[in-house]
Amino acid sequence: MSDVEKPTAKPIRVVVMGASRCGTLGVYTALKTLGYTPFHMYEVTFKNGDRELLKLADAIEAEQHRGVVPSIDLDDLLKGYDAFVEIGSFFPLTTLHRYLPDPDVKWILTERDPASWTRSIDETIGDVYRACSSADARVLGLFNPWLGLMSRWLEVVFKRWGGKRPGEPGLSTAMQSSFLEYNELIKAKVPAERLLTLKLEDGFAWDEICEFLGHPVPKEPYPRINDKAMFKTMTSGLIRDHKLTAVKRITALLTPIIGVAAYFYWSS
Structure with missing residues (x-):
């Protein structure tokens, strides 16, 4: 969608402010079942391309480190969607600034x-960061910029939650503190009658979500997806494909050079 004209804008009706690894992909899938057109990081990582990833990284740094609000044009980013999940946690002040004044938006x-959250982040998103910033990935990144872009993006995300890079001492403690502060900010700013708070350990269910949003309960079970195994399968395949693309480009570059060298060697 990044390389073509986006569809006509829709009014945003639901903003899901859960951070990554807080059941967001399940909520994203649930909203689609209820008839919404939601935006989630899945759209960026697997569908929309590199330019939106760069926009998001720049917006996080602008709000978190330079105090710029709004840090991104959400109307442009979310054109064609009527709900969004997870990305609001990256730049909460910008999200609140844009959508809190609209009384029809539900949160x-x-x-x-x-502690469970930081472990989950390290064992999923942390693994992707390490795979994209390893020595071999840095070399392959010279031939496929996506690897370097993903490494930069994930470093920005980690720094958003506590100001530290992956591997720095005190990262887990800083992330937990930032995570708690963030959740309290949302609960303090959004009026209670417009906010539904769900705790992952209690389990998510159709009843409370549908009652809050004013929808009948679907017959199908609530989506239980994005466990660690599924995340690793999805991301490892994506990284493998991008590394393979880099190898193919290296091979295409070296093959004629080797051919010319062999010709002169055997002709001498």
Whole structure:
């Protein structure tokens, strides 16, 4: 969608402010079942391309480190969607600035135990960062910029939650503190009657979500997806494909050079 004209704008009706690894992909899938057109980081990582990833990284740094609000044009980013999940946690002040004045927007906050959250982040997003910033990935990144872009993006995300890079001492403690502060900010700013707070450890269910949003309960079970195994399968395949693309480009570059060298060697 980044390389073509986006569809006509829709009014945003649901903002899900849960951070990554707080059941957001399940909520994203649930909203689609209820008839919404939601935006989630899945759209960026697997569908929309590199330019939106750069926009998001720049917006996080602008708000978190330079105090710029709004840090991104959400109307442009979300054109064609009527709900969004997860990305509001990256630049909460910008999101509140844009959508809190609209009384028709409903808000959902998904929470989980902070220690459990940091472990989950490290074992999923942290693994992707390490795979994209390893020595071989840095070399391959010269031939496929996506690897370097993903490494930069994830470093920005980690720094958003506590100001530290992956591997720095005190990262887990800083992330937990930032996570708690963020959740309290949302609960303090969004009026209680417009906010549904869900805790991952209690489990998410159709009943409370549908009652809050004013929808009948679907017959199908609530989506239980994006466990660690599924995340690793999705991301490892994506990284493998991008590394393979880099190898193919290296091979295409070296093959004629080797051919010319062999010709002169055997002709001499």
